[in-house]
Amino acid sequence: MKGPTNKAVRIASSHIITTCATIAALLMFVVLGSQVLSPAFAHAHLPENADTLKVAFLLNIAIVLFGWRRSKDLGEALAAYEEAEKLARRNANTDPTTGLSNRRELMRSLEDTIEAKKSGVVLLLDLDHFKRVNDLHGHLAGDHLLRFVGEVLVKSAPAGSCCARIGGDEFAVMLEGIGSAEAERVANAILRGFAKPVPVDKSEVRVSVSIGLAAMAGAMREEDVLRQSDVALYAAKRAGRDCFAWFDRELERELSERLKLEEDIRFGIQNKEFVPFFQPLIDLETRELVGFETLARWRSPTRGFVEAEAFIETAESTGLIGPLTMMIMEQALTEARSWPQHLKLAVNVSPVQFRDKTLAEQITKVLTRTGFAAHRLEIEVTEGSLLEDRDQVRTIMQSLKNLGISISLDDFGTGYASFAQVNTLPIDRIKIDKSFISTIVKSEQTAAIVNSIASLGHTLKVPITAEGVESEQIRNELKKFGCSEAQGWLFGRAVSADTVRTFLGMREPDDAADPLPDPEDAVRFTPRLRRR
Known part of the structure; x- marks a missing residue:
């Protein structure tokens, strides 16, 4: 549900000021009316009633100021609420370490693209031996490296692409409306981004990434796209890491065999x-x-x-x-x-x-x-x-x-x-x-x-x-x-x-x-x- 808009804040503030002004006018009318209806008023001179008019005037000003102040407080409160709600929405869809989209936002983008029957390619990335950096240099250095990965992805992907960190040292890039040649260009650009040592904690570390690519088809679900890109990522790692691989049906057959092996191992342990x-x-x-x-x-x-x-x-x-x-x-x-x-x-x-x-x-x-x-x-x-x-x-x-x-x-x-x-x-x-x-x-x-x-x-x-x-x-x-x-x-x-x-x-x-x-x-x- 969306938070209040600035227009709603202005309307609420206007209502408060109008209400206070109306109250002030009624109060002035009551004061002046009581003077007119008083028998002594006909024989009184205006200067003798000046104090009463001053009080009424000042009271009107106080009421208007009170209404303005209340209107301002309400506006500030509503603005703060709106900002907090925007921040909450942003945090719910953003990875706090890298500033990239998170898994939830990636899945939403995938769902929208697939429902619109648009073409595209998903790149799934995994840092090779990321834990070694954490162990040797500490978690702060690891976070620095993750942010560096985010910068490489944003620079390598076309503007408007959904770049996401979906967990640990795993990232994804959704490239909408492009073909395989452009997707490979992006993958190569990402690999080149790690060709040089990365400055970390007053030293330099050499890291690489493995990338799996899967094309989005019309009848697919977002889970299927990620599964296929994960299979391709597994193939890239088997090929020696620091490279990319495309998903194909042969890989799917290998995945099926691996799942069958896993099932047999589980059964074998039980028996x-x-x-x-x-x-x-x-x-x-x-x-x-x-x-x-x-x-x-x-x-x-x-x-x-x-x-x-x-x-x-x-x-x-x-x-x-x-x-x-x-x-x-x-x-x-x-x-x-x-x-x-x-x-x-x-x-x-x-x-x-x-x-x-x-x-x-x-x-x-x-x-x-x-x-x-x-x-x-x-x-x-x-x-x-x-x-x-x-x-x-x-x-x-x-x-x-x-x-x-x-x-x-x-x-x-x-x-x-x-x-x-x-x-x-x-x-x-x-x-x-x-x-x-x-x-x-x-x-x-x-x-x-x-x-x-x-x-x-x-x-x-x-x-x-x-x-x-x-x-x-x-x-x-x-x-x-x-x-x-x-x-x-x-x-x-x-x-x-x-x-x-x-x-x-x-x-x-x-x-x-x-x-x-x-x-x-x-x-x-x-x-x-x-x-x-």
Whole structure:
């Protein structure tokens, strides 16, 4: 509902003044009339009645002034009300940080454009690694960057376009009445806007954006347009970020498959189709078995045997990684509880899970339910975890260590952890990513990197584990650098719990016990691996 207009204020003020003037006139008439009707009036002289007329005149002026004052107060009150209502409407449709339209205003604009059967294109944008800026420079710097994004959008889009921030670091631009060529020109202009470093908090940061484009068609709903542009945005991110992609039917098919995968994962968690597999961890010097890393595998009745690479990313993006990890952890700890007590068990925790403040509490409950000794459990965190809320990540790590759980930094060298960050984290082990290990004998540069990481471990008094060891030559090189433990196909692939128990001498081989085995489960541990 619209607020009062200036015309309404003037009419109300005029009514007040007119009413007061009328009252004043009536009062004057009463005073003069009483004088005329008085018998003494006929014999009185005008100067003798001057005081009475003065009083009446002054009273009239007071009434008129009172009416004017009331009219002015009313006008000011109505004007303030109108301004407040305008501000409320503006705030309801505007993002307070950037000054752009918000999601509500974008949806209204989309609805109006679609109802008018006008053509156009929607650009959906997402800042790449925006959280890193918040973590390194603070939220004020993050807000500054968001405002910069808004400025780039307004400069790049044609005048009158709806530029909106629709949540977090996600933005949208609605281009009305233009074709694909003009839309691509706008997208390229936006990308160029981030070609140079952005000044933030007395320093400069390099950021990029990913853009998804979707054309508006006559029979579409506004939700459909945003969904299609979101699919295109996902394609741009998969293409390497810092680019744009158009929505097409092939992408829609991929989205449908991704949604089906998500549904199957959810169903698989409910029906305990995910199981732990175990890859041996060995002492590089003695070749003795020191423990296992737990890896998730999916025994799907429709998809067959599925390795983690095929479902982990989807589980992370849909929030299913938490319950999946806890289910795998509980099965693994229950299984390994009866294994020789010197064997440790390493379990991976996704960076996404560190957004949950109750993570340490969840792991504690799993330990309690399974009766597994905390000192035998090692939680592996990747460098990606350091891009989350750093203080919260450090608090969770410390809570786990207080329980006796050890912490290892997994895939070191592939992410964003610096030597300084490692020094401040409560970690007990560094694991070098297999991408470095596999080329250590072929590249002097890679060998130098591995040597530097091993030296860092020695300085911090933190043992180093190498992943992806596939040959004796690699094993010998790692021993020279001082790495203490290793895992890889040289020592054994990830195998089922039944295979582990057989190797440990806890059961007789029984191929019929595993109705859906790993196709490579027949590859047993190498004879060169020794039990203690």
